[in-house]
Amino acid sequence: MxxxxxxxxxxxxxxxxxxxxxxxxxxxxxxxxxxxxxxxxxxxxxxxxxxxxNPLFESGLNAIQLEGIEIRTSRAPINENYLLEYMFAILKxxxxxxxxxxxxxxxxxxxxxxxxxxxxxxxxxxxxxxxxxxxxxxxxxxxxxxxxxxxxxxxxxxxxxxxxxxxxxxxxxxxxxxxxxxxxxxxxxxxxxxxxxxxxxxxxxxxxxxxxxxxxxxxxxxxxxxxxxxxxxxxxxxxxxxxxxxxxxxxxxxxxxxxxxxxxxxxxxxxxxxxxxxxxxFNSQAVAQTSFSEKNANNNRISEKTNVKQPQFPGGIEKFYMFVGQNFRMPEEFSKHKMEGKLFVEFMVEKDGSLSEFKIVKDLGYGVSDEVIRVLKLSPKWIPATENGQAVRVLYSLPITLQASK
Known part of the structure; x- marks a missing residue:
């Protein structure tokens, strides 16, 4: 909206x-x-x-921006998100x-x-x-x-x-x-x-x-x-x-x-x-980068590019978030300095469903990038994306909010 x-x-x-x-x-x-x-x-x-x-020039590559996940060692909620939701409810x-x-x-x-x-x-x-x-x-x-x-x-x-x-x-x-x-x-x-x-x-x-x-x-x-x-x-x-x-x-x-x-x-x-x-x-197909919410990426919906089905993690995108959260181990140095922030990582879902080309776009230091890549490498194979019935590669961008215990 x-x-x-x-x-x-x-x-x-x-x-x-x-x-x-x-x-x-x-x-x-x-x-x-x-x-x-x-x-x-x-x-x-x-x-x-x-x-x-249809766009004049196609890159031949889909890119999906995920909503992101939050990983924290404390049980206290992140007040920033709560305040934003509260303000949005008031504005409505x-x-x-x-x-x-x-x-x-x-x-x-x-x-x-x-x-x-x-x-x-x-x-x-x-x-x-x-x-x-x-x-x-x-x-x-x-x-x-x-x-x-x-x-x-x-x-x-x-x-x-x-x-x-x-x-x-x-x-x-x-x-x-x-x-x-x-x-x-x-x-x-x-x-x-x-x-x-x-x-x-x-x-x-x-x-x-x-x-x-x-x-x-x-x-x-x-x-x-x-x-x-x-x-x-x-x-x-x-x-x-x-x-x-x-x-x-x-x-x-x-x-x-x-x-x-x-x-x-x-x-x-x-x-x-x-x-x-x-x-x-304003009506060209978004081929270079297609933004999806968690709900949209959670099922076999057709993307804005005609006849393209998005990759699927076994069980859905929510299961993928749970997989990352359960396997991620907060580095000691990050926890020791009581750090918090948002890390951005990109990875490719290949034609066979495996993950590759891991790239940290924004790092927080203290070893968190290595830990994120380690977890992604443990991921089971995805159901690959298809275009007109043919398997295609898809680039994913995932923001991860990290918060160590205070």
Missing amino acids: ITYLLKSGLLLAVFYAVYKLLLENERMFRFNRAYLLGSLIFSFIIPLQLFTF RVYAIVAIVMGLRLILNVLSFFKKINRKEIRSVDGVKVILTDEAVLPHSFWNAVFVNKTEFEMGKIPSELLIHEKAHLEQKHTLDILFVAVLQTVFWFNPFLSLFRKAIKLNHEFLADEAVNKQFGEVRSYQNLLLEFASNKQTVALASNLNYLITKKRLLMMTKEKSPISMVFKVSSVTAVSVLLLIA
Whole structure:
């Protein structure tokens, strides 16, 4: 799960950086909308690795990283592991509580909109459902209706440009985008990039709505002045498309920015290339190093490399851990100095199931490396790995935590 979250977070970061560098200042609002929404979907779907690509260069060698074992001469538990498990349990509870609270708030906000749509006074203006409300808010839209202040509407203070602006939000189904991001923020509330994507999506919505108004009326300068007049501190609504959302210099400049076909083609091509590279990078079969948990390595599961069965210690990986723990003898010098730490050892499971090529990647000294290699040499033969029915060699990496009695 942690690996999935890290991968999705990395993808969101890359896609957002690409948007800021290449797309944000271009007048291709529909493509940008598709890109932003597609980036969100891509970032949370691709790490699931529903399908994979064969890597361009295969090493012909599988490598498995085991979870590791602990060997100690005292019966006292290692407090570090206990604290990590305790902290992880607390974090899971915090995550669940926050997600539930945010989910309930989202549901209540959506229900409140539908309640207004069904109970408030309704008018129809140029085929648009207009909901009259007593709240002092600027015109905003949600689902299939535009919400405006009743007094201002009856006094004719709502310019037609503003209603066309909100009508564009409805016709282009911008509410669905906002709800989609809101659901993602509820589930992945700890991910800061979702807020950045939400801001970018809503601003792009305004670009699209502004474009619709200027296309119909053709009075850009007049419309800009109108927006500035309505920019105020009036209440806005989070789930709705708000008229004065980020009325910034950038938004006003985008109305008169000229399109550059050459620049647009170059940037679309660049974005496509980046997307394809990320797709391949995050879905290539892990041949050089495949990480397995203890449970995965404990049975005849197929690895991420198609038609490859992992080696099996007689009785399963738990039996292997027990074998190492029962045969390991803590060196006197290590115990004498009351040492502790983590040792990393690599070994090869050959085609006939025997172990070879023992290598200490990280040593703790005092003879522990010699003892680890001595124990591994005592191991009975494993059931060898197979690829497409043929026996293959597999490299294992095993961390061993050692703690002498205090």
